[in-house]
Amino acid sequence: MEKLTGTFKVKSGLAEMLKGGVIMDVVDAEQAKIAEEAGAVAVMALERVPADIRAAGGVARMADPKKIKEIIEVVTIPVMAKCRIGHFAEAQILEALGVDYMDESEVLTPADPEFHVDKWRFRIPFVCGARDLPEACRRIAEGAAMIRTKGEAGTGNVIEAVRHMRTMNQQIRQVAQTPDEELVHLSKEWGAPVEVLKLIKETGRLPVVNFAAGGIATPADAALMMQLGCDGVFVGSGIFKSKDPDKRARAIVLATTHYNDPKILAEVSENLGEPMRGIDIAQLKSEELLQVRGN
Amino acid sequence: MHIGVLALQGDFREHLAILRAVGLEVREVRTLAQLEGVDGLIIPGGESTTMAHLLMRNGLMESLRRRGRDGLPIYGTCAGMILLAQELEDDRPQERLNLMGVTVRRNAYGRQLDSFEADLQIKHIGAFHAVFIRAPKIVRVRPSVEILAEHDGTPVLVRQKNLLASSFHPELTGDSRVHQYFLEMVARR
Numbered sequence: 001m002e003k004l005t006g007t008f009k010v011k012s013g014l015a016e017m018l019k020g021g022v023i024m025d026v027v028d029a030e031q032a033k034i035a036e037e038a039g040a041v042a043v044m045a046l047e048r049v050p051a052d053i054r055a056a057g058g059v060a061r062m063a064d065p066k067k068i069k070e071i072i073e074v075v076t077i078p079v080m081a082k083c084r085i086g087h088f089a090e091a092q093i094l095e096a097l098g099v100d101y102m103d104e105s106e107v108l109t110p111a112d113p114e115f116h117v118d119k120w121r122f123r124i125p126f127v128c129g130a131r132d133l134p135e136a137c138r139r140i141a142e143g144a145a146m147i148r149t150k151g152e153a154g155t156g157n158v159i160e161a162v163r164h165m166r167t168m169n170q171q172i173r174q175v176a177q178t179p180d181e182e183l184v185h186l187s188k189e190w191g192a193p194v195e196v197l198k199l200i201k202e203t204g205r206l207p208v209v210n211f212a213a214g215g216i217a218t219p220a221d222a223a224l225m226m227q228l229g230c231d232g233v234f235v236g237s238g239i240f241k242s243k244d245p246d247k248r249a250r251a252i253v254l255a256t257t258h259y260n261d262p263k264i265l266a267e268v269s270e271n272l273g274e275p276m277r278g279i280d281i282a283q284l285k286s287e288e289l290l291q292v293r294g295n
Numbered sequence: 296m297h298i299g300v301l302a303l304q305g306d307f308r309e310h311l312a313i314l315r316a317v318g319l320e321v322r323e324v325r326t327l328a329q330l331e332g333v334d335g336l337i338i339p340g341g342e343s344t345t346m347a348h349l350l351m352r353n354g355l356m357e358s359l360r361r362r363g364r365d366g367l368p369i370y371g372t373c374a375g376m377i378l379l380a381q382e383l384e385d386d387r388p389q390e391r392l393n394l395m396g397v398t399v400r401r402n403a404y405g406r407q408l409d410s411f412e413a414d415l416q417i418k419h420i421g422a423f424h425a426v427f428i429r430a431p432k433i434v435r436v437r438p439s440v441e442i443l444a445e446h447d448g449t450p451v452l453v454r455q456k457n458l459l460a461s462s463f464h465p466e467l468t469g470d471s472r473v474h475q476y477f478l479e480m481v482a483r484r
Contacts, residue, residue, distance in 0.1 A: 003411040010410040013428045013467050017340045017373070020304040039348035041304060041341070076387065076401050077342055078429065100407035100429070123408055257303050257349055258325065 006123030011145035014078065014100065014125060015209035018042055018146075018232055022222070022253050023211070025049050025236040028067065029074045035239070038249035042078040042101070044234070045071040050107045050154030051237035051276065054288070060108045062090040068097050080127070085294040086112025088121075095124045101146070103127050106293035107153045107236075116294060119143030129213065131164045131291055133171035133200075137192035138295075140208060147206060149230070150291040151214015154237050156278035158221045160291060161214045165228045168210070175200045214291070217242070217276055219255030219269045226259035243273035296481060299324040299333035303349040305341020305374060309466035313474050327354055335368040335481035337474075338375030340428065340464050343401070346374055347390045356390060363394045368457045368484060370477045376460035377401060377431050384434055395458045396437030397450075403432030404462075415463075417444040417452060420472045425451070425463035433462065457484065 004010075021041025026032040032043045047063040048056065062083050072079045078100035083090035085104055090111070094102050104117050106129055119126040120143035129150035130136035136147045149168075151161030175197055178186055183201065187194040199207045212225030213234035222233045233256050235249075242248045251268040258264040286292075300310045302323035314321045314337075324330050336359070338346070350356040363369050363379075369392075371379040378391050382398040404411070410428045417423045423444070433450045436442065444452035444461075451462040452473070459480065465473040 003413050005409060005411045007412055009412055009426055009467070010407075010428060013426055013464065014407055014410065016306040016309065016467065017342065017428055019306055019308070019341070020302070021342060021345055036344060037348075039345045041345050076385075077344060078407065095408075098406050098408055125407065253345065253348070254352070261325075 011125030012208050015146035019209060020257060021232045022256050023234045024239055029070045031240055032071045032075050034246055035249060036075045036077050038246055039253035042080055044080045049237040049240060051241050054154040065097055082108055084108040085110040086115050086117060088117045091117050095122055101125050101127055106150060106290045110293050116142050132167045134190035134192040137196040140196050141193040146209050148211040148213040148234055152281055153214045153290050155215050156217040156238055156276040157281055158215045159281060161212050169229060172200060176204050219251045219265060222252050222255045223259040223265050226256060237276055241276035248272050297333050299336045301338045304345045305339040306466060307339040310337050310339050313466055313471050317471050327358055338371040338378055340373035343374040343377040351390055360392045363392055366457050368481045370459040372461050372464055373430060379458060379460050395455050395460060396440050397433050397453060398435035399431045400434050401431050402429050404430045413446055415444045415446055424468055426467045427463045430462040
């Protein structure tokens with residue numbers, strides 16, 4: 001047999017390798033190096049971290065290719081980058097740049113009011129956000145090889161990520177207990193492809209890796225999400241919007257590995273300096289919520 | 296027989312699942328205490344820089360290096376192979392276990408675009424379907440190292456006495472034969 005590339009196995013396989021790790025948002029080569037040296041398993045190359053996107057307003061787009069290339073140049077760990085929801089041309093550009101993973105992300109301004117990118121057409125794997133199991137199933141049916149909670153990016157507030165993970169866990173339990181003859185009905189009710197529901201019923205879990213994202217700011221937040229069953233953690237604004245990014249990054253890496261060991265968590269949480277300030281979700285207007293983008 | 300799987304980061308769950316499926320008692324190893332009493336250890340795929348960082352922090356690196364030199368059977372897949380290697384052909388230094396006489400180049404098969412599946416012929420095992428993810432490449436081996444499988448003329452599964460290393464991920468395909476080969480190494484020790 002010849003070499004096979006771009007298969008779902010190698011796409012989901014890379015996500016498997018990232019498990020138990022922390023993926024950090026970075027905006028330049030210098031931050032990328034700090035993240036790698038702190039133990040990040042991958043970096044997300046961005047123009048601005050979500051907190052700044054939120055503050056700046058306007059249309060948020062794919063990062064400048066020059067910036068992405070600079071970041072690829074300085075690290076050996078995988079480099080991810082974001083494209084707008086439905087913006088398959090941005091995805092084509094990111095693929096041409098040779099990024100290792102693409103995040104079709106609600107943090108950027110959506111480009112298509114209805115449709116997501118047909119991710120099966122790409123050889124580079126995609127990660128997509130989801131608030132619940134039906135949304136995760138739709139993304140998987142579109143070809144996503146990795147899922148993350150949407151949470152509420154750029155807030156430093158973990159409540160939405162917790163809500164999304166708990167919802168997914170409850171719905172996975174529900175699928176596991178649904179008799180086969182009722183799966184089609186559930187599929188219709190949820191708008192979730194029945195093939196994906198069948199896979200979930202068989203294994204009792206999502207068929208792809210599921211990370212936490214959107215509001216993780218402290219080692220304790222990371223441990224919380226891991227104990228809720230996430231496979232790993234994305235930290236966006238939480239690191240480089242804090243007083244001491246290097247120290248906080250190292251602490252979150254350790255907390256993600258030793259999430260079940262409160263003694264280590266206590267030790268690594270000590271004296272980290274100011275975390276990012278954070279936003280109470282109730283203070284956000286409904287049009288300021290990023291998680292409702294794409295469904 | 297107690298087999299440990301280093302569970303600091305990476306796809307340790309897949310290794311644990313394969314070992315459990317062949318009826319073994321397995322243990323996740325995150326601390327020095329958990330390393331005590333294992334008869335063999337698997338270092339999973341993942342990010343070698345992350346694992347090295349975590350190994351350095353709690354004394355596991357030194358202890359594992361010592362036990363590896365004393366003959367503890369260790370099998371490293373992908374990132375695990377990088378950690379076992381005595382030499383990295385790379386401009387960036389990285390803490391490693393330095394146990395195995397191979398020279399490895401990180402991500403030498405390319406970026407994720409070049410991750411691939413291929414069929415191999417493995418000595419003592421036979422045909423084997425293998426998955427390579429941003430794989431490290433073995434560029435040189437010392438005479439003490441036995442080559443068990445090659446792909447395109449490059450070694451991809453190698454053994455040196457108590458040490459086994461692969462560029463690919465047998466834990467991702469659910470085929471337990473490479474693991475069973477390792478278990479025989481542990482049993483015969």
